[in-house]
Amino acid sequence: MRSKIVAGNWKMNKNSEETEDLINELIDKLPTDGNTKIIIAPTFINLASAVDHTEFTNIRVAAQNMHQAENGAYTGEISADMLKSIGVNTVILGHSERRSIFHETDAVISFKVDTALKHDMTVIFCFGEELKDRQNKQHFNIVENQLRDGLFHIDKSAWANIILAYEPVWAIGTGETASPEQAQEMHEFIRETVRKVFGSDIAEDVSILYGGSVKPDNAAAIFSKPDIDGGLIGGAALKADDFVAIVNGI
């Protein structure tokens, strides 16, 4: 069955002490009885302490990225095995900042997906069009291509470990949000695209998150749509009260 999920991508924010403080605040304020899965993604350096701090809570910890190789001469990189060895079983892959700033292509992202799945990790697979794509009415094509080139080579059996995160690039960190109707239209298209290739069971079961300037005041309207199963939250995940309000908006 499809899960409701709210994930916070902390990006390159929060030092060690701040990470601990924010986690403590989240533990105090997040509901403990809901069905929503809560994921936080602090920076690599704070993952181990985040895993320790959240051990007896309903908060799960994800990495924001990882390298596709098992190990070797890749200075500055982190492997799937390293993440697993500290108890991190979830990884965000294909985030638009990885694509645009660090030049990750669909091909590289697809290798990362393979490596993560080989290590039995859950992948939050991010994708979404740029503003020019939407203006040129290419947004559906772009999204379909990103899914096909980055993800659709996987086995049917691997879908249990996939969470999709549709993040229109023009809405990330800009304060501009897709309207609930725009987001729903794309989520429905994504689910249909998955259905055509992998069948109805997988399409119905996969959680599709929306990301792009989700805030406490727009979360409930976005989450009310039938094909939107939660959110991937950037800026608003850095303030406990905002993140908790977004979780409560589901």
Ligand code: PEP
């Ligand atoms: C993100 O970076 O995944 C994101 C959705 O950021 P923001 O919420 O700040 O737009």
